[in-house]
Amino acid sequence: MNPDLITLIDLQRLDDIIRGLEAEVLSLPQTISRLEAELAGDIQAVETCKKNLDENQKLRRRRESDITGHRDKISKFKDQTIEVKTNEQYKALLHEIEFHEADIRKTEDQILAEMIDSENLTKSFREAEQTLGKERSRIQQEIAQATRRKEEDAVKLNEVRGQRAAIQAKLSLQLYEQYERIARFRKGQAVVVIDDTSCGACHVKLRPQVYAEALHNAQILTCASCGRILYYAPSVASEAATA
């Protein structure tokens, strides 16, 4: 195989790795923020459930103290009935007592409804706590993993960029610039393997003469349609033939 072609294939391989690593390095902070938001959501859910439960209990305590207030008044009115002079005064007191008794019944019904609510709220609170308990360790683990991955990627990128510089030095400036130009126009894909008898990227069929020459990998050939550098790999051709 043409030594320049080997170098170009190597360069493409390293650039693919670099592009993958760069994309991952860029996406990892987003992954981490997404995970942090997920955890914050789980914590928030527990806090909301706790707040709802606290409010329910506070409301019930207030209603119970309301009932005590009504009972105090009723007993005061009952005491007064002993001292009343007229039937009208007596009736007025009875009316007051009935009014407070009705209020007690109404408040007791509300308390009962809130006790039922409280059971559901307690259940939701426990469930939210369980979810948080389970999710917290998973999310924290994934955040740690993503953080570690980011550091590993940075080290690997440095290493691969070093390898790339060494490989680039093997090419003539002219050939390297040709590679770079194609890569720039073709989303980083400058060197492609021949797929059956077509360009592996744009899939335009090669002219028979170009194909025949390409089989030797003896010179740098480009696709007449997309301009990418072509090479022949027997394994790819046989895979295509059996597919």
Ligand SMILES: [Zn+2]
């Ligand atoms: Zn092509």
